[in-house]
Amino acid sequence: MNLFYQPAIPEGVFHLDEDESRHAVKVLRMQVGDPLHVTDGRGGYYKAAVTTADARKCTFTIQETNTTPPRSFFITLAIAPTKNIDRMEWLVEKAVEIGVEEIYFMVCQNSERKTINRERLLKIAVSAMKQSGQFRLPLLHDIKPFAEIVSGNANQKFICYVDASNPHLLKTQAQPNQHYLVLIGPEGDFRPTELDLALQNGFSKVSLGSTRLRTETAALTACQTLNFINL
């Protein structure tokens, strides 16, 4: 099933954007009256029918509206982006497929990358949401300083940090049905002053397992772990 995306349906916008119109009309050769499945990325799933098969502005009429409630838990991932942006694009795709509510990017003292292309990452997120048949697009924020992220609120706040005195696994520390905020450091990890600031702000230091993971693998493993304990 091809799922299309129009975030402004609740505001009364009943056409696809140019890219999706082209896909529907040119690639899939949809015609007037053909069924169309659309989500607004805000929990809404609409069964619609094409009213104008225009490859630049494909309009539709809604025949049935379904609403998916939010999940009983909320995962906020905050990650220091890797130097190689491909690894972040991959992470966004995979985290969305597996299930995540919100993603922050942050600048840490050891960060090698201080910018991201939010628009590009958002496109990847939309594509992953549609491909995995989900109806909620995660919030994807622009990059912020570590100090701002660390002052954020959540029921359970974790900083993934690997050192000799790190006895607690995220698996055993996380409780089901919570709002989690998980911090994943840059290549080279957090500096001790950053760890201290996180601990002062109520974060618990956790480990993800026994092997040394790359930044993006750690982020995905944290996401998998939190989904897993809620499964």
Next chain:
Amino acid sequence: MNLFYQPAIPEGVFHLDEDESRHAVKVLRMQVGDPLHVTDGRGGYYKAAVTTADARKCTFTIQETNTTPPRSFFITLAIAPTKNIDRMEWLVEKAVEIGVEEIYFMVCQNSERKTINRERLLKIAVSAMKQSGQFRLPLLHDIKPFAEIVSGNANQKFICYVDASNPHLLKTQAQPNQHYLVLIGPEGDFRPTELDLALQNGFSKVSLGSTRLRTETAALTACQTLNFINL
């Protein structure tokens, strides 16, 4: 710490191959007497010292030998490779980082890809093993027909298959400390005849969660799940 790889140390080979020799001598500028950390990918971790700083054949002498036992469980992943080989390269890297003992590739009826470049995937596996500080290289087999894979042995055999009558999660079916064999189908999934053959061979049909996952994401999620229940 830079970890080097020489699989033939147990057979008495005490030099690095050409690529790693160049890395040690040209990039890291190692000199005679410098400490060198080497694994044989078979559980052996060696503290060594450079004896000839030759950028084509860097020799070393072993000063200390450590052996890591195998894990208490054994994960065999069998996956139908995706059309886009990048997704398989990514999977091999991530599965090795997270922990996997053996990977098979298989040709299914819906397979769009029937070949892999085993040498290239092996290089990626070696690199991921070294990068994640592990001392065991997973077995990585060449591509085989589904019928051959499905006749393989393990304590717990699972086929990941998404349909309406699929009540069992891998998470709840897998027991700790077993040898697992998990089958991941192609884009388009297994055909019903393949599913039947697997069931006849003692496989249990399992689901990985509530979202629709791409082939490589499903394989990694299965790997994460099995590592998770053994954590």
